[in-house]
Amino acid sequence: xxxxxxxxxxxxxxxxxxxxxxxxxxxxxxxxxxxxxxxxxxxxxxxxxxxxxxxxxxxxxxxxxxxxxxxxxxxxxxxxxxxxxxxxxxxxxxxxxxxxxxxxxxxxxxxxxxxxxxxxxxxxxxxxxxxxxxxxxxxxxxxxxxxxxxxxxxxxxxxxxxxxxxxxxxxxxxxxxxxxxxxxxxxxxxxxxxxxxxxxxxxxxxxxxxxxxxxxxxxxxxxxxxxxxxxxxxxxxxxxxxxxxxxxxxxxxxxxxxxxxxxxxxxxxxxxxxxxxxxxxxxxxxxxxxxxxxxxxxxxxxxxxxxxxxxxxxxxxxxxxxxxxxxxxxxxxxxxxxxxxxxxxxxxxxxxxxxxxxxxxxxxxxxxxxxxxxxxxxxxxxxxxxxxxxxxxxxxxxxxxxxxxxxxxxxxxxxxxxxxxxxxxxxxxxxxxxxxxxxxxxxxxxxxxxxxxxxxxxxxxxxxxxxxxxxxxxxxxxxxxxxxxxxxxxxxxxxxxxxxxxxxxxxxxxxxxxxxxxxxxxxxxxxxxxxxxxxxxxxxxxxxxxxxxxxxxxxxxxxxxxxxx
Amino acid sequence: xxxxxxxxxxxxxxxxxxxxxxxxxxxxxxxxxxxxxxxxxxxxxxxxxxxxxxxxxxxxxxxxxxxxxxxxxxxxxxxxxxxxxxxxxxxxxxxxxxxxxxxxxxxxxxxxxxxxxxxxxxxxxxxxxxxxxxxxxxxxxxxxxxxxxxxxxxxxxxxxxxxxxxxxxxxxxxxxxxxxxxxxxxxxxxxxxxxxxxxxxxxxxxxxxxxxxxxxxxxxxxxxxxxxxxxxxxxxxxxxxxxxxxxxxxxxx
Numbered sequence: 001x002x003x004x005x006x007x008x009x010x011x012x013x014x015x016x017x018x019x020x021x022x023x024x025x026x027x028x029x030x031x032x033x034x035x036x037x038x039x040x041x042x043x044x045x046x047x048x049x050x051x052x053x054x055x056x057x058x059x060x061x062x063x064x065x066x067x068x069x070x071x072x073x074x075x076x077x078x079x080x081x082x083x084x085x086x087x088x089x090x091x092x093x094x095x096x097x098x099x100x101x102x103x104x105x106x107x108x109x110x111x112x113x114x115x116x117x118x119x120x121x122x123x124x125x126x127x128x129x130x131x132x133x134x135x136x137x138x139x140x141x142x143x144x145x146x147x148x149x150x151x152x153x154x155x156x157x158x159x160x161x162x163x164x165x166x167x168x169x170x171x172x173x174x175x176x177x178x179x180x181x182x183x184x185x186x187x188x189x190x191x192x193x194x195x196x197x198x199x200x201x202x203x204x205x206x207x208x209x210x211x212x213x214x215x216x217x218x219x220x221x222x223x224x225x226x227x228x229x230x231x232x233x234x235x236x237x238x239x240x241x242x243x244x245x246x247x248x249x250x251x252x253x254x255x256x257x258x259x260x261x262x263x264x265x266x267x268x269x270x271x272x273x274x275x276x277x278x279x280x281x282x283x284x285x286x287x288x289x290x291x292x293x294x295x296x297x298x299x300x301x302x303x304x305x306x307x308x309x310x311x312x313x314x315x316x317x318x319x320x321x322x323x324x325x326x327x328x329x330x331x332x333x334x335x336x337x338x339x340x341x342x343x344x345x346x347x348x349x350x351x352x353x354x355x356x357x358x359x360x361x362x363x364x365x366x367x368x369x370x371x372x373x374x375x376x377x378x379x380x381x382x383x384x385x386x387x388x389x390x391x392x393x394x395x396x397x398x399x400x401x402x403x404x405x406x407x408x409x410x411x412x413x414x415x416x417x418x419x420x421x422x423x424x425x426x427x428x429x430x431x432x433x434x435x436x437x438x439x440x441x442x443x444x445x446x447x448x449x450x451x452x453x454x455x456x457x458x459x460x461x462x463x464x465x466x467x468x469x470x471x472x473x474x475x476x477x478x479x480x481x482x483x484x485x486x487x488x489x490x491x492x493x494x495x496x497x498x499x500x501x502x503x504x505x506x507x508x509x510x511x512x513x514x515x516x517x518x519x520x521x522x523x524x525x526x527x528x529x530x531x532x533x534x535x536x537x538x539x540x541x542x543x544x545x546x547x548x549x550x551x552x553x554x555x556x557x558x559x560x561x562x563x564x565x
Numbered sequence: 566x567x568x569x570x571x572x573x574x575x576x577x578x579x580x581x582x583x584x585x586x587x588x589x590x591x592x593x594x595x596x597x598x599x600x601x602x603x604x605x606x607x608x609x610x611x612x613x614x615x616x617x618x619x620x621x622x623x624x625x626x627x628x629x630x631x632x633x634x635x636x637x638x639x640x641x642x643x644x645x646x647x648x649x650x651x652x653x654x655x656x657x658x659x660x661x662x663x664x665x666x667x668x669x670x671x672x673x674x675x676x677x678x679x680x681x682x683x684x685x686x687x688x689x690x691x692x693x694x695x696x697x698x699x700x701x702x703x704x705x706x707x708x709x710x711x712x713x714x715x716x717x718x719x720x721x722x723x724x725x726x727x728x729x730x731x732x733x734x735x736x737x738x739x740x741x742x743x744x745x746x747x748x749x750x751x752x753x754x755x756x757x758x759x760x761x762x763x764x765x766x767x768x769x770x771x772x773x774x775x776x777x778x779x780x781x782x783x784x785x786x787x788x789x790x791x792x793x794x795x796x797x798x799x800x801x802x803x804x805x806x807x808x809x810x811x812x813x814x815x816x817x818x
Contacts, residue, residue: 106713132742132812135733136734136738139732140732143727143732146768146771150771150775150776153712153775153776153777154710154776154779155776156772156776156777158776159771159772159775163768163769163771163772166764166768167761167764167765167768170760170761170764170765171761174757174760177745177757178753178754181742181745181746185746207750208750551639552642552643552769555639555640555641555643556643558636558639559643562640564590564644564649565586565587565590
């Protein structure tokens with residue numbers, strides 16, 4: 001066993017050791033327990049970083065390493081290394097943040113032990129080299145999340161929403177069990193390298209007349225949908241804010257992204273299941289649109305943040321559906337980092353606001369300076385419109401020249417660029433509407449943001465793709481599997497353009513067009529009903545709750561009839 | 566044939582399960598746990614001595630086993646008394662041994678599966694005794710959250726429930742995987758549904774036992790002692806170790 005094997009094993013073992021050591025030996029010393037826990041995570045992060053650095057030094061073509069006995073073990077490949085660094089980093093940030101943030105909370109040591117266990121479970125999940133280890137870790141993450149979200153046991157609501165998360169996750173877990181069993185029955189291997197090799201050699205194995213790979217891919221996709229809050233399995237996500245803020249950060253930055261990870265881990269399965277990729281695209285698109293729409297209609301800022309994550313997860317799954325698996329990882333890393341920052345700073349904002357309401361105490365300021373009108377100017381709209389058209393054209397040309405000559409043939413890449421353009425232009429016009437004292441400064445800033453969004457979706461993603469998938473055959477197979485016929489593709493692009501541009505226009509001019517209509521009119525009633533539908537989140541949670549209550553009530557009746565025996 | 570009849574009584578399927586549950590309910594508490602453990606083990610041994618039938622009998626037994634497992638798992642959703650929960654959960658788990666037997670699982674593995682799914686229920690019965698001694702009844706959620714009053718006992722109860730719902734790395738998880746690896750696709754769907762119902766039912770119990778208003782510890786009662794906690798910890802660790810060894814041995818084959 002060489003040092004690399006030891007470092008790979010250390011990734012999940014170090015936090016596990018911490019979870020055992022801290023409650024046993026530091027139960028009465030809260031601060032010491034936290035310090036030890038943080039120290040263990042620092043070492044874990046160092047191990048992950050060293051492994052990544054070693055891989056980069058060896059070159060991108062270095063083969064994956066399987067560390068284990070027989071068919072059981074851990075897999076060290078670019079995906080697991082990138083994810084390990086991300087997970088260990090976010091876990092460390094959350095650990096450090098919780099040091100003071102959770103200091104007044106009961107169960108401080110338990111909280112750290114659970115955080116350590118969760119880190120161990122996620123690291124085991126991302127480095128799992130066989131299906132059983134993957135299942136064990138996948139189950140454990142959902143289970144531990146229940147206890148972390150329900151950490152504050154004084155609040156029954158925390159328990160209730162932790163339960164929603166748990167039961168949705170379990171639904172997905174069981175789908176993954178089904179996928180694993182199918183793959184093992186069909187290909188006779190538990191370990192992932194052998195399994196993928198056999199699938200590559202013969203992707204058309206059937207059991208009882210049913211093709212194994214597409215069905216297993218469908219079940220694995222369901223598992224990913226449940227974990228990443230895809231419609232209609234999303235209802236738990238906006239309600240998980242009752243958990244402690246560090247847990248929200250960990251969940252929104254790391255755990256909920258596991259769906260994208262699963263698509264990547266099982267990408268050799270998904271490239272042989274084009275229909276499942278199309279389904280993932282549709283589900284992701286619906287989730288992204290609904291998540292964004294619901295985010296805008298909520299009056300609770302926390303729920304709004306939850307729906308923002310849902311929208312992001314929709315984009316991530318959509319990217320997987322386009323065959324751009326590596327882009328989903330890029331997306332989840334970027335989303336993880338900014339969402340963790342957002343959640344963790346929200347605690348500081350609350351704290352700062354309690355101390356200082358930002359209103360200067362000086363009367364002179366309040367009466368004179370504060371009310372002085374500012375001369376505001378808007379960015380010229382013609383210039384803004386010109387940039388939104390020119391930048392994508394230039395980027396498309398550059399992509400063709402720099403990234404790949406056949407860039408235009410990759411439908412997934414074109415769609416992604418399209419969404420990059422949509423997102424960037426949306427930001428551009430939103431800011432354009434804001435009056436500013438210095439419009440040229442704003443213009444430069446938004447131009448740069450726009451450039452980053454569009455360029456990020458092409459050049460950066462391309463570089464990341466070469467790192468995660470050094471094998472160009474596998475890389476292109478994803479795009480090829482996700483491709484549809486040209487006519488359908490063109491219709492899809494036109495349809496999406498009309499929907500998104502229409503949605504912009506309606507959003508921007510809703511007020512001036514008086515979309516609500518006259519009170520009492522039929523149009524007004526329809527408008528209000530639509531608004532209610534959105535603000536009540538399509539009544540999906542109500543349907544689930546009523547169904548669950550019905551099942552429990554009938555179980556009660558049966559128990560009474562059968563005298564509880 | 567005699568073995569099959571013995572198995573039918575000891576590893577009961579519906580409606581014989583009603584009789585066994587009624588018997589378990591009226592037995593003195595100290596006798597319930599050994600009986601709960603002995604029944605499935607002897608039943609699994611008896612099944613292992615009988616060749617699995619084919620044709621309509623196999624189909625009938627499969628349907629009955631699936632129905633029993635689902636019925637009892639569903640009924641768990643409305644149970645908050647831990648004694649009843651433990652025996653209903655065990656009754657829901659035993660049909661899995663039948664399913665595995667019908668699809669050719671070897672006798673030694675049948676016993677291992679029976680033990681893996683029953684031991685957690687027996688442990689839960691022990692927990693129920695501990696709860697009844699302290700709270701007057703093993704009924705979860707009557708007085709509020711148990712954590713602040715009995716932290717160690719609550720921890721042990723949570724772990725026991727985790728083992729009962731076949732969460733990894735407890736042996737039940739690997740036993741369920743082994744059973745599903747053996748049986749037909751239709752029955753796999755049934756087992757997955759049963760698994761989901763167990764998880765749901767366990768979460769309902771947690772919901773009532775872990776959350777809610779705090780209550781004062783009853784006078785004359787104490788939390789689990791340090792020795793007792795260590796014993797529980799060792800038992801859980803042994804369960805995990807056996808689970809991992811058993812699971813590893815199973816999937817290496």
